[in-house]
Amino acid sequence: MRFRGGAASQGDMLERLRSGEGFVAALDQSGGSTPAALKAYGVHDSDYKDENEMFDLVHEMRERVARGLDERCIGAILFEATMDRKFEGRPAPAYLWSKKIVPLLKCDKGLEEERNGCQRMKEIPNLEKTLARAKLLGIAGTKMRSRIAAANEEGIKSVVKQQFDIAKRICRCGLVPIVEPEVDAFIEDKGHAEEILLNALHAELHLLKPGEVIMLKLTLPDIEDLYASCVAHPNVVRVLALSGGFDRAEACARLKRQSGVIASFSRALTEGLSVDMDDATFSAALDASCAALYDASFRKITEDDGAEPAMYRDVSGYLGKD
Numbered sequence: 001m002r003f004r005g006g007a008a009s010q011g012d013m014l015e016r017l018r019s020g021e022g023f024v025a026a027l028d029q030s031g032g033s034t035p036a037a038l039k040a041y042g043v044h045d046s047d048y049k050d051e052n053e054m055f056d057l058v059h060e061m062r063e064r065v066a067r068g069l070d071e072r073c074i075g076a077i078l079f080e081a082t083m084d085r086k087f088e089g090r091p092a093p094a095y096l097w098s099k100k101i102v103p104l105l106k107c108d109k110g111l112e113e114e115r116n117g118c119q120r121m122k123e124i125p126n127l128e129k130t131l132a133r134a135k136l137l138g139i140a141g142t143k144m145r146s147r148i149a150a151a152n153e154e155g156i157k158s159v160v161k162q163q164f165d166i167a168k169r170i171c172r173c174g175l176v177p178i179v180e181p182e183v184d185a186f187i188e189d190k191g192h193a194e195e196i197l198l199n200a201l202h203a204e205l206h207l208l209k210p211g212e213v214i215m216l217k218l219t220l221p222d223i224e225d226l227y228a229s230c231v232a233h234p235n236v237v238r239v240l241a242l243s244g245g246f247d248r249a250e251a252c253a254r255l256k257r258q259s260g261v262i263a264s265f266s267r268a269l270t271e272g273l274s275v276d277m278d279d280a281t282f283s284a285a286l287d288a289s290c291a292a293l294y295d296a297s298f299r300k301i302t303e304d305d306g307a308e309p310a311m312y313r314d315v316s317g318y319l320g321k322d
Contacts, residue, residue, distance in 0.1 A: 215236065
């Protein structure tokens with residue numbers, strides 16, 4: 001396997017994202033979500049005195065996870081500061097791609113205040129400049145998150161339009177954007193919100209040019225195979241699922257009923273890992289987590305509950321992804 005970073009390997013990375021068998025690791029905890037991630041890992045706020053120490057500690061956690069990832073992981077989403085740091089003495093993006101894990105960048109800057117039951121993204125200053133630097137470092141794509149907290153059609157359409165407007169700018173920079181309009185998994189009208197979202201996604205997908213390819217990262221829906229039409233869309237490289245607050249067992253059980261959708265979990269990936277584990281115990285726990293995410297991504301349950309689970313590669317033809 002070869003890695004040289006930059007534009008020369010973009011095609012290889014895109015093909016890995018498109019056809020690789022594996023999940024995408026979400027290692028992009030921001031300043032807001034990092035304290036909770038560290039606490040779950042066994043590091044409490046009393047263990048660091050400022051934000052710099054906090055980010056050093058979460059980087060150590062990410063590096064430990066990255067070290068244990070293998071061919072079952074096709075991509076990893078990184079926090080912006082992480083792409084300038086090192087894993088095992090090598091630049092983080094280069095280290096990941098040396099393991100055939102495509103490095104991806106969280107590029108959003110957080111959320112605006114809620115309006116019409118949704119939160120759009122804050123303005124992303126100097127986006128093109130950041131993406132040019134990211135591409136030189138070997139980053140192949142981006143991820144940006146919005147939040148949907150109610151089945152409000154106006155709010156959802158606004159969120160999706162903003163996502164696609166920025167996605168087109170990212171495409172022009174030669175990167176593959178991950179569009180993530182996250183539906184809150186625990187709202188009462190979740191199912192209705194997801195139906196509105198699906199229609200809004202197709203309205204925007206219809207406007208994409210042939211060379212504008214994206215990925216979608218979506219909350220695990222209440223309806224089985226709700227996003228099958230997105231999986232089959234020619235402009236969609238892959239559809240990812242976020243765990244959305246479900247524990248690993250629940251998230252994987254739901255994912256098994258979504259044909260063609262693969263995992264991109266954060267909390268559910270690192271669930272059960274602890275800073276106090278020795279290396280062997282940590283590796284075994286992470287291996288079990290990777291096995292569960294891979295299994296849920298590629299061994300799908302068919303409509304007949306008594307039948308053997310169908311491999312994703314078997315149902316992909318039905319979805320138009322051969």
